[in-house]
């Protein structure tokens with residue numbers, strides 16, 4: 001039974017009405033939800049096989065090592081100005097990336113997500129997502145070499161024909177690297193998957209896609225990574241909204257799980273939820289039945305402005321942003337308990353989190369121009 005308030009001329013009246021309640025909504029703000037109601041439809045990209053062949057035939061398919069070895073920018077080691085936590089490492093971008101209002105960094109993952117051994121092709125790397133805020137919609141990734149602290153940006157693209165691709169215009173609030181797969185969140189759409197077995201070298205040119213004179217370009221980025229599949233929320237739950245705000249990997253679950261969380265600004269009637277999906281470590285896909293991935297965990301949590309998080313054992317480590325000039329809060333929470341807060345423990349503008357079991361560290365990034373860092377903390 002749900003009470004809807006009807007305001008009539010001269011006074012308010014409370015009418016009891018029987019309404020089908022969406023079982024995915026939160027009533028108390030801290031309850032468990034039915035996992036079966038949180039499903040994603042797996043959709044493979046149909047243009048990828050043919051498009052991929054073009055880049056293989058032209059010797060334009062390259063590796064992560066090629067991208068790292070062609071790094072053309074350098075991080076700057078700097079102490080962060082805010083936050084009570086003590087990072088073991090903190091790095092700013094080069095001056096252009098630090099200051100730009102065109103691109104905003106949002107998501108972070110590392111080679112510690114990719115493989116339990118912590119390295120990919122013998123390399124330790126961070127990958128950071130940036131979304132384009134002005135002058136078009138795109139997502140770029142920074143590949144950061146943790147040995148040299150040099151990096152290069154690469155553009156994400158989506159196949160649009162058997163011989164063409166287009167920009168990916170999503171917010172890319174979080175990223176998780178699992179084997180060769182890169183899971184990137186698409187706020188109200190679900191998850192997009194990109195694959196490091198497909199990194200394509202393109203020519204110079206302002207446009208994104210096939211050039212009129214032949215060949216391809218990508219807004220003057222040297223490499224593109226195409227989308228290979230997606231996990232679609234709306235296809236299965238068209239009338240119920242979920243915000244895929246950030247994502248992380250939990251290797252302490254068996255099987256491994258992918259955790260997504262919701263950023264909610266200030267509306268107390270909007271649900272704030274954490275949901276997990278099981279992963280298949282051999283195919284690097286979500287586990288599905290008849291092409292549908294069903295959640296293995298779904299819970300409400302009462303934390304506004306949740307910008308990132310990761311889980312380990314039965315504990316969830318969650319970040320809350322407090323604007324540009326105040327440190328972000330860190331929460332430790334277990335299902336069924338209330339969260340404990342470490343006030344302004346993190347820098348201002350903390351975003352996505354990523355845990356790295358091979359180093360006993362976790363990472364976050366901060367988004368505001370002039371205050372942009374990659375920060376590493378020891379395991380809590």
Ligand SMILES: *[C@@H]1O[C@H](CO)[C@@H](O)[C@H](O)[C@H]1NC(C)=O
Nearest residue numbers: 056061062063064196197198
């Ligand atoms: C493209 O390059 C990657 C990395 O070297 C490799 O794993 C993959 O098999 C290549 N793809 C094809 C179709 O040759």
